[in-house]
Amino acid sequence: MNIRTLCLGILHFGDATGYEIRKLASEGDFSHFVEASFGAIYPALTRLTADGLVAWDLAAGEGKPNRKVYRITPAGRIALREAMYEPPRADIFKSEFLFLCLLCDVVGADHLREMIDRRLAQHHAERDRMLAAAQDCDHPGSQFAIDYGLALAEAAITFLERRGAELVASARRAESERAAVVSPSDGAHAATTTETGQASVTALRN
Amino acid sequence: MNIRTLCLGILHFGDATGYEIRKLASEGDFSHFVEASFGAIYPALTRLTADGLVAWDLAAGEGKPNRKVYRITPAGRIALREAMYEPPRADIFKSEFLFLCLLCDVVGADHLREMIDRRLAQHHAERDRMLAAAQDCDHPGSQFAIDYGLALAEAAITFLERRGAELVASARRAESERAAVVSPSDGAHAATTTETGQASVTALRN
DNA sequence: GTTCACATGTAACAGGTTACATGATTGG
DNA sequence: CCAATCATGTAACCTGTTACATGTGAAC
Numbered sequence: 077m078n079i080r081t082l083c084l085g086i087l088h089f090g091d092a093t094g095y096e097i098r099k100l101a102s103e104g105d106f107s108h109f110v111e112a113s114f115g116a117i118y119p120a121l122t123r124l125t126a127d128g129l130v131a132w133d134l135a136a137g138e139g140k141p142n143r144k145v146y147r148i149t150p151a152g153r154i155a156l157r158e159a160m161y162e163p164p165r166a167d168i169f170k171s172e173f174l175f176l177c178l179l180c181d182v183v184g185a186d187h188l189r190e191m192i193d194r195r196l197a198q199h200h201a202e203r204d205r206m207l208a209a210a211q212d213c214d215h216p217g218s219q220f221a222i223d224y225g226l227a228l229a230e231a232a233i234t235f236l237e238r239r240g241a242e243l244v245a246s247a248r249r250a251e252s253e254r255a256a257v258v259s260p261s262d263g264a265h266a267a268t269t270t271e272t273g274q275a276s277v278t279a280l281r282n
Numbered sequence: 283m284n285i286r287t288l289c290l291g292i293l294h295f296g297d298a299t300g301y302e303i304r305k306l307a308s309e310g311d312f313s314h315f316v317e318a319s320f321g322a323i324y325p326a327l328t329r330l331t332a333d334g335l336v337a338w339d340l341a342a343g344e345g346k347p348n349r350k351v352y353r354i355t356p357a358g359r360i361a362l363r364e365a366m367y368e369p370p371r372a373d374i375f376k377s378e379f380l381f382l383c384l385l386c387d388v389v390g391a392d393h394l395r396e397m398i399d400r401r402l403a404q405h406h407a408e409r410d411r412m413l414a415a416a417q418d419c420d421h422p423g424s425q426f427a428i429d430y431g432l433a434l435a436e437a438a439i440t441f442l443e444r445r446g447a448e449l450v451a452s453a454r455r456a457e458s459e460r461a462a463v464v465s466p467s468d469g470a471h472a473a474t475t476t477e478t479g480q481a482s483v484t485a486l487r488n
Numbered sequence: 489g490t491t492c493a494c495a496t497g498t499a500a501c502a503g504g505t506t507a508c509a510t511g512a513t514t515g516g
Numbered sequence: 517c518c519a520a521t522c523a524t525g526t527a528a529c530c531t532g533t534t535a536c537a538t539g540t541g542a543a544c
Contacts, residue, residue: 077378085385095523109377116504118525160389164378171315172283172370179291180423183366216452217386224441231437235430246422301495322532
């Protein structure tokens with residue numbers, strides 16, 4: 077699904093500016109399963125306007141200039157409906173965090189624990205946000221989507237709380253094994269890192 | 283996280299060809315939280331080779347030619363470790379399916395039900411796959427990642443089974459309301475669609 | 489004999505991100 | 517007065533996808 081369809085979907089629920097659309101998509105009710113940045117939204121709206129699927133009015137807000145309030149046109153509603161009849165693509169779930177967990181034996185146990193705690197905190201925060209959103213919401217679709225996100229967040233929290241410590245323990249084990257092999261005494265580890273590390277520092281960036 | 287890091291992570295667990303890496307990333311144990319295609323992996327491996335982070339040997343397999351078996355180098359291990367110490371990006375969850383649910387009142391209830399059933403079937407299939415993978419796996423990180431995926435799949439299945447019918451019912455309601463407003467008698471719906479639809483057909487593609 | 493799985497790679501292209509550029513208003 | 521929020525937009529860049537091009541061996 078492209079950004080244009082996303083914009084149409086958001087505008088289906090009510091008029092909005094590009095700024096507001098981005099906010100809804102990255103902080104609001106839509107944020108749990110879509111993504112959008114300014115650089116993607118503004119061009120999308122321009123093109124939707126050219127195609128006649130949306131239109132805008134300049135709102136003479138209190139002093140705030142250049143507020144383009146977009147609305148979906150009848151043609152836009154039809155295009156949206158059509159898009160919704162194309163088979164949805166498979167859900168995409170990308171998790172660098174899980175990748176880190178998978179590679180638990182290449183990082184220190186302390187780092188791993190910190191990452192797990194941080195993720196847990198994020199999930200908690202997100203859950204609270206969704207819980208609040210679920211309250212003032214009576215639209216069936218939104219309710220469904222929020223509750224779905226809530227159910228997944230709940231599951232993630234439960235899992236991490238139950239199994240996180242276990243993973244950290246195994247990382248701790250790997251760590252001490254590594255230390256035992258590389259250097260019977262302490263301190264030699266850093267040396268091993270710099271030895272071959274010269275070429276690889278930040279090699280994976282850009 | 284870029285594809286190069288992904289390749290390093292996979293090679294950390296053992297040597298593999300580009301073909302195998304893609305398979306692991308899109309069907310194997312890694313597939314639940316990463317994504318990669320041939321067009322991304324082969325260039326990534328070429329560059330990793332140039333950077334000295336991986337190396338390859340031509341395997342003279344039984345008749346099969348040109349099998350480049352890649353392995354991670356010591357410098358590669360260090361780069362991987364370094365990459366794992368960068369704070370992981372937030373998980374990305376994109377779901378066209380949930381977007382469809384959100385817009386339940388613009389599609390027909392039958393279509394919605396079909397989509398939900400299909401998604402349910404996909405989740406079931408994926409769960410079975412993960413269940414099988416969890417069996418022959420004793421590595422703590424992999425076990426953790428698989429069980430995480432399993433927990434989320436379970437939660438999604440439970441939710442969809444419990445709440446799917448409800449959403450379909452509300453779509454059904456919206457549908458009949460729409461029919462009542464647009465055309466008291468049946469059959470006029472298609473006409474409404476084509477009326478303004480001319481310009482919007484496939485307008486959202488490309 | 490043809491389809492499937494294995495196997496590698498390239499090139500065009502689309503799509504989106506990041507950073508930049510700009511400016512008003514509000515609240516601490 | 518400075519930071520944050522509101523508000524719009526552009527351009528360079530990166531990254532990855534899709535489709536193409538090619539070839540082998542095994543199984544049906």
